[in-house]
Amino acid sequence: MSGTLYVVGTGPGGAQQMTPEALQAVSRATEFFGYGPYLDRLDLRPDQRRIASDNREELDRAQAALTRAAAGVDVCVVSGGDPGVFAMAAAVCEAIDAGPSEWRALDLVVTPGVTAMLAVAARIGAPLGHDFCAISLSDNLKPWDVITRRLRLVAEAGLVIALYNPISKARPWQLGAAFDILRSVLPPSTPVIFGRAAGRPDERMQVMSLIEADAGRADMATCVIIGSALTRVIERPGRPDLVYTPRFIAGESK
Amino acid sequence: MSGTLYVVGTGPGGAQQMTPEALQAVSRATEFFGYGPYLDRLDLRPDQRRIASDNREELDRAQAALTRAAAGVDVCVVSGGDPGVFAMAAAVCEAIDAGPSEWRALDLVVTPGVTAMLAVAARIGAPLGHDFCAISLSDNLKPWDVITRRLRLVAEAGLVIALYNPISKARPWQLGAAFDILRSVLPPSTPVIFGRAAGRPDERMQVMSLIEADAGRADMATCVIIGSALTRVIERPGRPDLVYTPRFIAGESK
DSSP, X not given: OOOEEXXXXXXXXXXXXXXXXXXXXXXXXXXXXXXXXXXTTSOOOTTSEEEEEOTTOHHHHHHHHHHHHHTTOOEEEEESBOTTSSSHHHHHHHHHHHSOGGGGGSEEEEOOOOOHHHHHHHHHEETTSSSXXXXXXXXXXXXXXXXXXXXXXXXXXXXXXXXXXXXXTTBOSHHHHHHHHHHTTSOTTOEEEEEESTTSTTOEXXXXXXXXXXXXXXXTTEEEEEOOTTOEEEEETTEEEEEEOOSOOOOTTO | OOOEEEEEEOBSSSGGGSOHHHHHHHHXXXXXXXXXXXXXXXXXXXXXXXXXXOTTOHHHHHHHHHHHHHTTOOEEEEESBOTTXXXXXXXXXXXXXXXXXXXXXXXXXXXXXXXXXXXXXXXXXXXXXXXXXXXXXXXXXXXXXXXXXXXXXXXXXXXXXXXXXXXXXXXXXXXXXXXXXXXXXXXXXXXXXXXXXXXXXXXXXXXXXXXXXXXXXXXXTEEEEEOOTTOEEEEETTEEEEEXXXXXXXXXXX
16 A cells, blocks of 8 residues: 655745644654755654755655655655745656656645745735746756746736745856846836745845845845836835835726 | 734635644734635634625725724734735735825734645646746736736746636636637647635636636636646546646756
8 A cells, every 4th residue: 555645845934834734744744855954844753754865856855755655655745935836846746757657646745835935025015916926046957048038028027026046056146147137127226125034033134126136145045026117115114114016007908 | 002913814725724823913913804705714712803894995904904003903914825915915015105104113914825826736736836927817906908918928938827816707708818818829738727716625626728728617716827838737547637847948058
C-alpha cells in the first residue's frame, strides 16, 4: 500500500502563518523533504525524519519523496511560502509526469499557503489591490531574454509586478537590469517595495521610487514589488508609509 | 484613545484555511464589517458585533470601519481569500487616503491569507508554478478596453492567467469575450481550469482546453486559471487530472 505525498508551504514565517490544514498535513507525515531552513520552521516530533537538501536540487528531492511515498511512507515535501508559487508543487508534478506510472496512482495532497508577495503586501498596505503579476527573476530556469520581454509587456499592461528570486550571489546583476527596463516604461515616481522576510523577526520593509531603486537593497529573502503608474503612497505621521493600488481605473468607456 | 483596525481574509474556506495570525486578529476585535457570507465563516462570540453590508459597498464599509476605530473600537474588516487581492485592504487604503488626517494615525494591521488562485492551484496540481498574473474581469472598476489590452499583453508574455470576478448576473458576457481574445493568442489545447469554491464543501474543479472553454461553467465563486502554452495535463488512472506549469523554459541564451 502506498503512502500519501503531502506538499505544504510554511508561509512566510513560522507556524503563526501556516493554515491548520497545512499543520495537519505536517502532523500526519513521517518523512520530510526540503531545503534545510524551511524544515527548520517546522516543529517536528522525534519520530518524524528530516531529509534536508540544497535549495537548487528540487527535482531530485521530488523524485526521492515520490519514491518513498510509493514505498508506503507518508511523506511531506516542504516549501517556503506557498508550495505552488515557484516552488515544490511544480517540481513534484514534473517528476510525476516523467516518472514511473505508479507515481500517478499516488495520493497527492497540496495545501496552499501564504506566498511572499501577499505577506509583503499586507505589511505595507495593499500594493496588489489591482491587477498584478508574479515573475521569477532567476535565469537559471529560463532565458534572460524571455524575462526582459515579459517585464516590458507586463509594465506596458499596467500590472503591478512582484519579483521573486530577485538576486543571489550567482545572479548579482539581473535586478538592476530589470529596474532599467522598467524605468523605460514606468514613471520615475512609481513606488518600489523591498519586502524582506515579511512576518519574521528579521523583517525589513523599504519603499522608494523607481528612479531611486537600488538593487543592492535586495537579498535572497526579498520579494520586490514594483507598482503601476496608479500605485500611491500615503505618508503617515509616526508610522511607516502605506502603499496601495486603487481598485478603480477611470475611463471613457464606462 | 483610538482602536486598532484589523483587515483579515478568511482564506478560501473556513477556519481550516485561516492562519493563526488572522484568527488572533479576529479574537481581538469587537466589531466586524464585511459582506455577510464572509462574516458567516467566522465563529464569533456573543460580545462580537456583526455589521454586514452588500458586496459592492466596499468604500462605504471601509469608511464606517475607520470611523469606529477612530472612536476607540477594535474593528475587523473581513474579506474572503486574501484581503490584499481585489478586496478590502485597498478599499481601506483608499478611504484613509481621502479621509480625515486622524485616520492616518490609526493602528492598521493587515493579515495575509490564502487567495483563491492559490487554493485552486493546490487542488489541481501546480498551474501557477511559473510566471503568472491575476486580473479582475470586473468592468465595474475599470474600462473594458483596459481589460482586453491587458489580456492580450499577458498572453503574449506567456504568463499563466488567473481571472478573478469572471462573471456575475450584471456581467454575463465578459468571460466569453475574454476566452475569444485569449484564443487569438494561445494554442487551442491550452488548459483552462474552472476552480469553484476551492476547499469548501461545494468545491468543483473542471479542466478543459481553451478551444472548449465555456463561460457558462463559471459563477461568482469561480476562479478561472488559463495556462500558458507550456502548461501540461497529467492523466491519472482513477484520479483527477493534474495540471502544472513547468519551472523551466529551454532557450538558446543559456
